[in-house]
Amino acid sequence: MKASDWKHVHGSSEKSPECENCGPWIKHWKKLCILDGVKADAQKCAVYDCNNPASEGAHIRNSNVNINYIAPMCDKCNSTSNDSFTLKDKTVIVLANVSKSCGAAKLSSDVRVTIEATTNDYDKAKRGQKKDGGGYFY
Ligand SMILES: [Zn+2]
Numbered sequence: 001m002k003a004s005d006w007k008h009v010h011g012s013s014e015k016s017p018e019c020e021n022c023g024p025w026i027k028h029w030k031k032l033c034i035l036d037g038v039k040a041d042a043q044k045c046a047v048y049d050c051n052n053p054a055s056e057g058a059h060i061r062n063s064n065v066n067i068n069y070i071a072p073m074c075d076k077c078n079s080t081s082n083d084s085f086t087l088k089d090k091t092v093i094v095l096a097n098v099s100k101s102c103g104a105a106k107l108s109s110d111v112r113v114t115i116e117a118t119t120n121d122y123d124k125a126k127r128g129q130k131k132d133g134g135g136y137f138y
Pocket residue numbers: 019020021022023027028098102103
């Protein structure tokens with residue numbers, strides 16, 4: 001799955017503040033990762049260039065995919081606006097749809113996907129960063 005052009009899903013925290021099976025969405029993410037042996041507790045925020053520990057599970061989607069996923073994030077990144085963001089290489093994200101993930105009788109292999117970043121993704125992320133004093137890099 002590509003690393004760039006992810007966005008927050010609007011209204012997700014109001015509509016479904018918690019997973020009906022797992023509780024907080026970060027637990028939903030951990031549960032589905034641990035099954036695959038991912039060291040979930042060591043996870044940092046999934047957003048490129050952010051080194052904060054992940055404390056929340058963020059609903060995200062990519063315009064190219066049209067499926068909602070949960071990614072581990074710090075509360076700062078999870079509370080930011082409309083801007084699109086880039087995820088770190090090798091980040092594991094999980095399906096947000098409960099009936100297809102933690103609520104499924106048998107987990108399918110597409111419950112988890114791994115982000116595969118290209119150099120281009122990160123050039124783009126840098127161009128999108130705000131310069132000190134305003135403006136953007138191009
Ligand atoms: Zn769940």
